[in-house]
Each structure stands twice: as C-alpha cells, then as structure tokens.
Amino acid sequence: MTNKCDVLVIGGGVIGTSVAYSLCKRNYSVMLLERSELASGTAGATDGYITYHTKKPGIHLDMGIQSGGMFDQLAYELHDAAGIDIEYEKNCGSIQVVDREEDYPYIASMVKEQHEQTRLDVAMYSIDELRKIEPALSPSLIGGLYCPTAGKVNPMKMVFAFAAAAKNLTCKIMENTEVTDLIIQNGRAIGVHTTAGSYYADYIVNAAGTWAGNLAKMAGLNIPIKPRRGQILVTETLAPIIKTTMQCARTTAIKLNPKMLETLPEKIIRMGTGFCIEQTADGTLLLGFTREFSGFDRDVTLEAIDYIAARAVKFIPALEDVNFIRSFSGLRPYTPDGLPVIGKVDEIEGFIMAAGHEGDGICLAPLTGEMVAEIISDTELSFPVENFSYKRFA
Numbered sequence: 001m002t003n004k005c006d007v008l009v010i011g012g013g014v015i016g017t018s019v020a021y022s023l024c025k026r027n028y029s030v031m032l033l034e035r036s037e038l039a040s041g042t043a044g045a046t047d048g049y050i051t052y053h054t055k056k057p058g059i060h061l062d063m064g065i066q067s068g069g070m071f072d073q074l075a076y077e078l079h080d081a082a083g084i085d086i087e088y089e090k091n092c093g094s095i096q097v098v099d100r101e102e103d104y105p106y107i108a109s110m111v112k113e114q115h116e117q118t119r120l121d122v123a124m125y126s127i128d129e130l131r132k133i134e135p136a137l138s139p140s141l142i143g144g145l146y147c148p149t150a151g152k153v154n155p156m157k158m159v160f161a162f163a164a165a166a167k168n169l170t171c172k173i174m175e176n177t178e179v180t181d182l183i184i185q186n187g188r189a190i191g192v193h194t195t196a197g198s199y200y201a202d203y204i205v206n207a208a209g210t211w212a213g214n215l216a217k218m219a220g221l222n223i224p225i226k227p228r229r230g231q232i233l234v235t236e237t238l239a240p241i242i243k244t245t246m247q248c249a250r251t252t253a254i255k256l257n258p259k260m261l262e263t264l265p266e267k268i269i270r271m272g273t274g275f276c277i278e279q280t281a282d283g284t285l286l287l288g289f290t291r292e293f294s295g296f297d298r299d300v301t302l303e304a305i306d307y308i309a310a311r312a313v314k315f316i317p318a319l320e321d322v323n324f325i326r327s328f329s330g331l332r333p334y335t336p337d338g339l340p341v342i343g344k345v346d347e348i349e350g351f352i353m354a355a356g357h358e359g360d361g362i363c364l365a366p367l368t369g370e371m372v373a374e375i376i377s378d379t380e381l382s383f384p385v386e387n388f389s390y391k392r393f394a
C-alpha cells in the first residue's frame with residue numbers, strides 16, 4: 001500500500017527533514033509531507049547561526065552545545081549522502097554587542113553563568129578589544145561578549161541536504177500537500193487526511209514549525225506554539241567586511257530582565273527589534289531583525305526596514321552608503337518559555353511533537369532529529385527530553 005509507511009513527518013523545514021533523515025538511517029520507511037515547498041517556512045527566511053552564547057544557562061545551553069557539536073560530522077556526512085555543501089563554517093565566532101549601558105550587567109552576568117556551567121569559551125570585551133576582531137564596529141559602542149567557537153551554516157542548503165539524504169535512503173517527500181485533519185482511532189494517531197489524499201503510519205511527527213500549534217489542535221491539544229515574524233534586509237555583494245556573526249545585546253538583556261520592556265518605546269516593543277548581521281558566502285550581508293506577533297502575515301513593512309537600516313548603520317557606520325537589494329520576512333515558531341516542544345503526547349498514542357524552536361532551529365536540528373528517532377525506536381536518548389514536554393504549559 002503506497003499510502004502507508006512507518007512514520008509520517010509533517011513539515012519540510014530543518015526540523016522535519018532532520019527527523020526524516022535520522023529515522024531513515026535507522027531503516028524506517030518515512031513519508032514527509034510539506035504544505036508548500038521544502039524550506040519555504042522559517043528555514044528559508046532565517047540566518048544560519050550556530051551559537052551557544054544566545055542560549056539561557058541550563059538545559060537550553062546544554063542542548064545547544066551538544067547539538068552544535070554534531071555539525072563537524074554532519075557537514076561531511078550530508079555532503080557524502082546528498083552531494084550538497086551546507087556551507088558550514090566552524091569557529092567563525094560571534095559577537096553580542098552592547099549599545100546601552102543598562103544592558104551590560106545582564107549580559108556580563110549571563111556570560112559568567114555560561115562559563116561556570118560549561119566552561120564555554122565566552123567572555124566580555126571592551127569595544128576597543130572587539131574592534132580588533134571586527135574593525136568595522138563603531139567606536140561609540142560600549143563593548144560586549146565574544147564567543148570564538150560559534151559557527152554558521154546555509155540554512156536552506158541544510159534543509160535540502162537533509163531531504164536529499166533521506167530520500168536517497170527510505171524517504172518519500174510530498175510537497176504542496178497540506179494536512180487537513182488527523183485520523184485518530186481508539187486513542188491512537190494512525191494517519192492524516194491531506195489535500196492530496198489520506199496517508200497512514202505507525203507514528204506521526206508534528207514538525208510543522210509555525211503551523212505546529214494548529215496541527216496539535218486537530219488532536220485536541222492546546223500547545224502554545226505561534227508564529228513570530230522576523231524581517232530581514234539583504235545588501236548588494238560586498239568585499240569581506242565582517243568575519244563573525246553579530247547581534248545586539250538588547251534582546252538577550254530583555255530575556256533576562258523582562259521589566260526592561262517598560263523602558264522602551266512602543267514601536268520597539270511592538271516590532272521586537274534587535275539587530276543581527278552576517279556575511280554570506282557570496283558576499284551579501286543579511287541584516288535583521290524583528291520579532292513581531294502578526295499572525296501568519298509575512299508582509300515586509302517600511303517601518304521595520306527603516307529601523308533595521310538605522311540600527312545597522314549605528315553598529316557598522318560603513319554601511320551608510322551600501323545598497324539594499326531586497327528584503328524578506330519569515331515566521332518563527334515561538335513558545336512562551338523559549339524552549340522547543342519535543343516528545344510523545346500521552347493522550348494520543350503514536351503522536352510525537354518536534355516543534356517550537358523559534359530562532360534556535362538551525363542549531364538544535366541535528367540533536368532534535370536524533371532525539372525523535374530514539375523516541376520512536378525506543379532506544380537510549382542522546383539528551384533528556386523531560387524539560388521539553390508539552391505538559392509544562394498545562
């Protein structure tokens with residue numbers, strides 16, 4: 001029966017394709033269903049940061065370090081299995097720049113915790129020290145943290161590589177196939193109805209990204225995964241101007257002290273604007289970002305473009321005369337506590353969650369794929385899953 005397999009994976013982003021690949025390596029027959037096209041969601045509209053210093057000390061940081069450590073092997077493995085270079089750059093380094101005095105103590109405190117927890121190679125630097133690493137930074141900035149072991153990757157190529165490698169094994173991929181309902185029989189998920197017909201499996205994995213909350217509702221679950229829009233600008237091709245990936249420290253400071261929101265203008269609170277920048281392999285700069293709750297609206301707004309451009313020039317004055325060639329936005333799967341939702345759903349046998357990674361999906365994808373495959377194969381877990389249960393939102 002061509003519409004029956006061992007595992008149905010819903011979602012063709014970096015999490016869904018990672019899950020599919022990990023399952024196929026274990027010889028499961030897998031069918032991956034994507035409502036649009038591969039990498040058309042979050043993975044197609046995001047940066048490729050593999051960062052540790054952006055994770056809160058504790059389980060989040062531990063998972064980031066373990067998953068990030070898998071990229072050395074993964075990059076070679078996917079190239080061999082799929083013939084695709086995911087443009088993994090190890091130890092390109094990452095800087096989180098402080099431009100407001102009030103943010104500094106929170107970032108310094110986080111760095112201290114991270115180092116004490118994991119001995120992570122991260123430390124606070126003055127702006128003069130940071131400018132020795134990245135001379136393009138404005139001398140008017142205050143300083144920030146530097147993590148030399150952070151890396152980056154091409155997120156779209158990573159999705160395509162996972163998908164091609166899985167397809168070369170035991171995976172069938174169906175794009176433009178939207179799930180319209182779950183088929184639940186005697187308390188077990190046994191299949192899905194889609195716009196292309198009905199499909200059946202022993203397990204169903206909800207890796208639907210920003211749509212994962214909607215898919216969970218089909219199972220009668222209220223899991224608070226919702227879309228958060230991020231807008232990004234793309235510059236013309238430039239000679240090398242930065243080596244590291246860069247973010248401003250404000251977003252992290254607010255995570256650590258939410259009361260800071262009370263001191264910010266309404267526009268910044270509404271758009272959730274921070275700042276990040278990286279230079280791609282072809283020389284363009286990706287500048288972001290916003291964090292907006294706008295439903296599934298992916299429109300790009302002039303207000304956001306103006307603000308991101310102004311922030312970019314504040315951090316790197318040399319960008320003042322650079323041309324922007326396009327802008328785009330993507331939706332990221334937000335959860336209230338910033339952690340993903342991974343694991344079995346007790347109420348519905350055979351239904352497994354793997355979503356809600358928001359801006360950490362690229363870094364956490366390799367380990368998430370392995371964890372889901374281990375859950376399904378009932379083998380020892382590479383990483384404890386208890387903290388990622390959907391039950392924490394009850």
